[in-house]
Amino acid sequence: MNFDFNEEQVALQDTVRRFVAKDYTFEKRRAILDSDAGWSREVWQAMADLGVLAVNIDEEQGGLGYGALEAGLAMGAFGAGLLLEPYLAAAVIAPALIRRTASADFQEQWLPNIATGESIVVLAHDDARNEPVTELAGNLSGRKAVVAHGGCADLLLVSARLADGGTGLFAVTPGAEGAVVRDYPTLDGQRAADVNLNNAPAARMDAGGALDAIEAALDIGLAALCFEAVGIMEATVAATTEYLKTRQQFGQPIGRFQALQHRMADMLMHLEQARSMSYLAAMHCTNEDKAARQRTLSAAKVTTGQACRFIAQNAVQLHGGMGMTDELMLSHWFKRLTTIEMSFGDTDLHLQRFARLSRAA
């Protein structure tokens, strides 16, 4: 047993950290945030040039052929920079899904282009309530809700209910007839989209087992998301610690007050417990035993989600009025941590799923 990272993993982390420190400053991010698109193709290309888009793509397709832990380490290193670009959706989840479902031809056509940053492929899975996407004679109808980075996709991988009650995975070109994508910003400054499908032409991608493959890919994404959360929480705890040491009130740094000291200790405990679970998630997210895998990932998401809430809320609280301003990174971390808790199933959902799976086990 060891908790060490190997040389390649450390190098990957360093690469991403240097990139964030140098090329993804607060001002740079602010400019991207204020742009019409809300993300930067130029940044995306720079990331491709660094090789980080190739992390989850096999070597045969021009990738690095790394695993879930590396994806997590990259996400963790991006963490504090609050990347607006679709790394999780397009460089972690989509390649994992394509590798599991698509034909050799499709993989050959798309994966190398994903690695080089030329193409962005995004999974659209969650249906809008009461408007599930269904397939009829090769066409899809229905609506996908709040699809992370759906607006910037060159190709959407859309899950749909089949006539026989099963689930299929389909490739849909945004903007094609009957496929209208409504792009918008979300709370955390990232982009999402509703995908409205009205008899939209679609090409079936899988040869069966689409739902299992989608869940497997999303589980790799969830593990990586836990790493991102830890990266952000680390920065949040560090910034709050610094603030408590420097902010003077009543003639002393406010970090001398025990109420605040204990809150910091609680934040640190949440952070360390979440860090532990991110490791567990990375090690288990590719487990073929689905029930065992989902049980562990639910536990990781509960721990992470609760830590996100606690750390985000208390970091703002301990920063006082400053925590409320848009001018500090802190409020942006707050919003991303809030978003993470609500993504991939919130804490309540995973707590209940864990209870169910634990009892069945």
Add this chain to the structure above:
Amino acid sequence: MDLNFSPEESAFREEVRRFVNQQLPAPIRHKVMNGVHLNRDEHVQWQRILHKRGWGGPGWPKEFGGPGWTPTEQDIFEEECAAGGAPRLISFGLKMMAPVLMAFGNPAQQQRYLPKILSAEEWWCQGYSEPGAGSDLASVKTRAVRINSTEGNHYIVNGQKTWTTLGQYADWIFCLVRTDPEAKKQSGISFLLIDMKTPGVAVRPIITLDGAHEVNEVWLEEVRVPVENLIGEENKGWTYAKFLLGHERTNIAGIGIAKRELARLKRIAEAEGRLDDALFAARVAQVEIDLMALEITNLRVVSAERARKAPGPEASILKIKGTEIQQAISELMMQAVGPYALPFQQQDVGPDYAANLGAGYCNLRKLSIFGGSNEIQKNIISQMIMGL
């Protein structure tokens, strides 16, 4: 990163499991599994079984008769013992007195005391807390005055110790005593070993809210202690006490015990049909998840210890989270049986498993108080990260 145990470690786990299954007397296992207090003989019996196997001092190096285990092996050992229903090791001798003796005791003291700790011939208790010195331990008032005479140099000790766990069984007590009342708080303290049979030592029980006799007051009145019983140097006792508090990093989290008790909670909740209640099931799930996370956090600490990385705030995190989890489990067990948690010290009403749950819940409130209260632990964590 690799979260799997090595084949050797897994084999060791199997060996410990088998040993506990075969060697632990059934009546002891039954008591432990049902949260019943053990008596002195039962503790001693188990310690002697372990000692016979060469496992009497799991954290001890070979030179003092220990097995020389790695932190990981110690961790595995304690977890398997707990899972198999073995008694907790009596830590006062094995994990507190012994490391201090090894680090600061002279060879004569080491030879005199260590073997009898291993063989359970002598039972130790801890004389730290006083009525006026709890979290603020350095304010101990028990006074030791050195008398040099022709009949031998000795200390005369006067004072009172309290919350002395299982002091009623003890042959010896290690005490923090004030030898220099003029010095600044921490610097006038010495570390003294006192034979409980010495005239002037009196032990009085303190009955706790669960009706148990686990802790005591120890009164020291004109107690004559040979100077040979001083550990290290006079007035340096605080250094040794701090060493002791910081030394113990294995099994602080009590992962093995918590796992065993969680399994018991689930059995009881299932028998009571409480897991069909989504709210109750979610509470159980929450504590199980917290324990999963703590188990990994604990392994991270154990593995950092193996690499001899400097200790950070981890020990305090393990103590706080570990005790919170054990308390939460005891609370849920009590809730699971509803009204049958209420009959007090009765064995013949309600389901058997309900008999000790109310008292057990009460008893475990101690966990967040002793060994440095959880609030003190948070002070330590914040001190380490902020340094204010």
